[in-house]
Amino acid sequence: MADSGNPRVVIAGAGFGGLSAAKALSRSPVDVIIVDRNNYHTFLPLLYQVAAGELEPGDVAYPVRTILRKMPSARFTMAEVERVDLGGRVVETDGPDIPYDFLILATGTVDYFLRVPGGPEHAFSLKTLEEAIALRNHILGCVERADHEPDAQSRQSLISFAIVGGGPTGVETAGALAELMQGPMAKDCRNLDFDQVRIVLIEATAALLPTLPEPLGVYAEKRLRQMGVEVRLESLVDRITPDLVYLQDGTTIPACTTVWAAGVQGDPQAEASGLPTAHRGRVAVLPTLQAPDHPEVYVIGDLAHFEQDGSPLAMVAQVAMQGGVAAAQNIERQLAGHEPLPFRYRDRGTMATIGRNHAAAYAYGRTFTGFPAWLLWLSIHLFYLIGYRNRLLVMINWARHYFFREHAACRILPSEQVPPARVAQQDAGPGASPDEKKT
Amino acid sequence: MADSGNPRVVIAGAGFGGLSAAKALSRSPVDVIIVDRNNYHTFLPLLYQVAAGELEPGDVAYPVRTILRKMPSARFTMAEVERVDLGGRVVETDGPDIPYDFLILATGTVDYFLRVPGGPEHAFSLKTLEEAIALRNHILGCVERADHEPDAQSRQSLISFAIVGGGPTGVETAGALAELMQGPMAKDCRNLDFDQVRIVLIEATAALLPTLPEPLGVYAEKRLRQMGVEVRLESLVDRITPDLVYLQDGTTIPACTTVWAAGVQGDPQAEASGLPTAHRGRVAVLPTLQAPDHPEVYVIGDLAHFEQDGSPLAMVAQVAMQGGVAAAQNIERQLAGHEPLPFRYRDRGTMATIGRNHAAAYAYGRTFTGFPAWLLWLSIHLFYLIGYRNRLLVMINWARHYFFREHAACRILPSEQVPPARVAQQDAGPGASPDEKKT
Numbered sequence: 001m002a003d004s005g006n007p008r009v010v011i012a013g014a015g016f017g018g019l020s021a022a023k024a025l026s027r028s029p030v031d032v033i034i035v036d037r038n039n040y041h042t043f044l045p046l047l048y049q050v051a052a053g054e055l056e057p058g059d060v061a062y063p064v065r066t067i068l069r070k071m072p073s074a075r076f077t078m079a080e081v082e083r084v085d086l087g088g089r090v091v092e093t094d095g096p097d098i099p100y101d102f103l104i105l106a107t108g109t110v111d112y113f114l115r116v117p118g119g120p121e122h123a124f125s126l127k128t129l130e131e132a133i134a135l136r137n138h139i140l141g142c143v144e145r146a147d148h149e150p151d152a153q154s155r156q157s158l159i160s161f162a163i164v165g166g167g168p169t170g171v172e173t174a175g176a177l178a179e180l181m182q183g184p185m186a187k188d189c190r191n192l193d194f195d196q197v198r199i200v201l202i203e204a205t206a207a208l209l210p211t212l213p214e215p216l217g218v219y220a221e222k223r224l225r226q227m228g229v230e231v232r233l234e235s236l237v238d239r240i241t242p243d244l245v246y247l248q249d250g251t252t253i254p255a256c257t258t259v260w261a262a263g264v265q266g267d268p269q270a271e272a273s274g275l276p277t278a279h280r281g282r283v284a285v286l287p288t289l290q291a292p293d294h295p296e297v298y299v300i301g302d303l304a305h306f307e308q309d310g311s312p313l314a315m316v317a318q319v320a321m322q323g324g325v326a327a328a329q330n331i332e333r334q335l336a337g338h339e340p341l342p343f344r345y346r347d348r349g350t351m352a353t354i355g356r357n358h359a360a361a362y363a364y365g366r367t368f369t370g371f372p373a374w375l376l377w378l379s380i381h382l383f384y385l386i387g388y389r390n391r392l393l394v395m396i397n398w399a400r401h402y403f404f405r406e407h408a409a410c411r412i413l414p415s416e417q418v419p420p421a422r423v424a425q426q427d428a429g430p431g432a433s434p435d436e437k438k439t
Numbered sequence: 440m441a442d443s444g445n446p447r448v449v450i451a452g453a454g455f456g457g458l459s460a461a462k463a464l465s466r467s468p469v470d471v472i473i474v475d476r477n478n479y480h481t482f483l484p485l486l487y488q489v490a491a492g493e494l495e496p497g498d499v500a501y502p503v504r505t506i507l508r509k510m511p512s513a514r515f516t517m518a519e520v521e522r523v524d525l526g527g528r529v530v531e532t533d534g535p536d537i538p539y540d541f542l543i544l545a546t547g548t549v550d551y552f553l554r555v556p557g558g559p560e561h562a563f564s565l566k567t568l569e570e571a572i573a574l575r576n577h578i579l580g581c582v583e584r585a586d587h588e589p590d591a592q593s594r595q596s597l598i599s600f601a602i603v604g605g606g607p608t609g610v611e612t613a614g615a616l617a618e619l620m621q622g623p624m625a626k627d628c629r630n631l632d633f634d635q636v637r638i639v640l641i642e643a644t645a646a647l648l649p650t651l652p653e654p655l656g657v658y659a660e661k662r663l664r665q666m667g668v669e670v671r672l673e674s675l676v677d678r679i680t681p682d683l684v685y686l687q688d689g690t691t692i693p694a695c696t697t698v699w700a701a702g703v704q705g706d707p708q709a710e711a712s713g714l715p716t717a718h719r720g721r722v723a724v725l726p727t728l729q730a731p732d733h734p735e736v737y738v739i740g741d742l743a744h745f746e747q748d749g750s751p752l753a754m755v756a757q758v759a760m761q762g763g764v765a766a767a768q769n770i771e772r773q774l775a776g777h778e779p780l781p782f783r784y785r786d787r788g789t790m791a792t793i794g795r796n797h798a799a800a801y802a803y804g805r806t807f808t809g810f811p812a813w814l815l816w817l818s819i820h821l822f823y824l825i826g827y828r829n830r831l832l833v834m835i836n837w838a839r840h841y842f843f844r845e846h847a848a849c850r851i852l853p854s855e856q857v858p859p860a861r862v863a864q865q866d867a868g869p870g871a872s873p874d875e876k877k878t
Binding site for chain 2: 039056058063065066068069075077078079095096140141144145147148184187188189190191
């Protein structure tokens, strides 16, 4: 790694925040090194469509090195960040140690299971491409097994799906799953009765989409019910087993698939490195996005806990991208001998899609629902998808899905496939294997 | 599985042979059950392009159930065939036991390592989509590691690639690998000197493409050498370690990646079920494609050893597809009380592509080389790719690759990625992990 002698900015994480910081720094007299455990950027807002077989993994992942071609001063190192030595100014990874003059920490969040027993072992997450593929393989594997399962009760569990959390991720996943089951699965598995499919969306508060204006949550609930999804509001999960979800009110939901969309915490590596955290491991940043006592360290994106007008900013791509630009500009100011400026987020809207051609959106101070909201959602997502090819392919997949109700991507992907159990065993992680779930 | 009462034909394997048999039976008064361990058909002849990051896994895989939509009498069961009870006429799987009246066995081959020590542990195969993804992740992971490897010798091993076997698979893989390295890799990894990359193709006989007419092998050798590939003819591999290939003449080739393209054997399950085998576990079939003493069992495709005009038929898609049709027609004849007819293969040509726009082809009794052969190769492969969407996407990928020298699919795919070691550990299979290779 021959350096130019310029100050070195290390960016940990190639998500929306990290990449927009790198782009903002591309004409500065600094050397940029981006570190990520994957060699691709993941378009997180569409992961649920990978899980539902609507998109291919490649549609939502784009090689970091290809993105960096346009930024001659930026380089990439594929490695997992293990710890930051704040005193020595070194990022420690499972590969090389990487010294920095400035650090932009943008490693995001991991799931937080709210102390629900069985959550970490038996619920599936949707935070990484890996997890989206594991969930898809599990769902398709359950349907394949249901197809030749003689016992009625076991068969019912195999085609029942619980989703915990009624925020955008939960709402979008429930809608996509309903369409997967009523569309291509019903068409292809002629042995099964798809009227038996149960999709249960469990939300702790009194409304879906609790962080959006109320009419949107009401609309989402109505649409999902029309699509056959059972919506359970004010329901708290007590524990999760491989084939049952226990609610605190005593209800049990037999389901071999439980998706966790109910809570996250900051990447634990930040707290382990000694950074002060606010709520659930997210770093309490200064108004300038700097870490307290470390003017050379910026924290952005989902990992940063940043309060504006009395409430913390949402964990969405827009916040991360604007934070990345602000951090880059503040580093430039510091290099020029100026004080860094406080960050201010400009909200350009939030939205959630509900199935094939409906959405709920809040933008420009207005709420939109139905098809107009869906068009808005579609164009905004396409606009942000990185790379012409990805946009084109995603457009083809969506067009096909839209006109033919056809899921392009219903393959059970190789590596986790024989037996489907391997995924869960392999990363000792989010989801239990179908076989474990049987016992 | 409610049956119509018609005779049941079980087809084991959803490859070219199995699917063409199913299609040929789609209007017969029989119930067809296709069994495969994957829920998708794999377009095997293009696996090497998945390994070289030219195509996405989804481009060469198509869901079996979607293919079967046009065949109302055919059903699919996702299960791994473990054994055939020939006496009881039952296919035993890791899922349900499946009784049959007629069986078409089309489960193909697995790698055969010619008793080369270290082959099964340290060489990568290209027989399944799983293996192609594992190989791609390994190759890209090696380049990522070379990018920050301080030791010159270790770095050299990480960007050296040995390919064992100079048949079509070996030739195509060597060409695709050369283009991957000299194209997108050289463009994206600016720390590395890509003039150092070594790609060594090792062939036991005196010519490449030994099963094709001689001028084609000569042409392939010339083209590959122009592309920087070292071609070693009349070279036998003695043993393979994680980072070295030992040849029998005493030469060693330091390489962290060894691809095995030198030999296969019939799916061992056939021999284990008591079917008589000819050469390397492939079933010695009667001229009618029936198994000796079992007129209700047909064996087709790569698993069948069938001699025509004094030599065994090649293991290519064309032979499998024609065999599938012949087996289906013979079953129809048996049901109608007639004798099955002997099979006769009509050779429509063989070919291998060498890099971006060259190929070597033998068709209509003539040899073709260079760009005309490549056009022929391209159109034949596109013609056979199942499904309009797959054809379109593959065409887009190829066009992009062709015009922009751009590899669309250079992501290190999730499941095997963190750490890359997992693949090898996971299936105790074809390739050693990079970490193991270091020690």
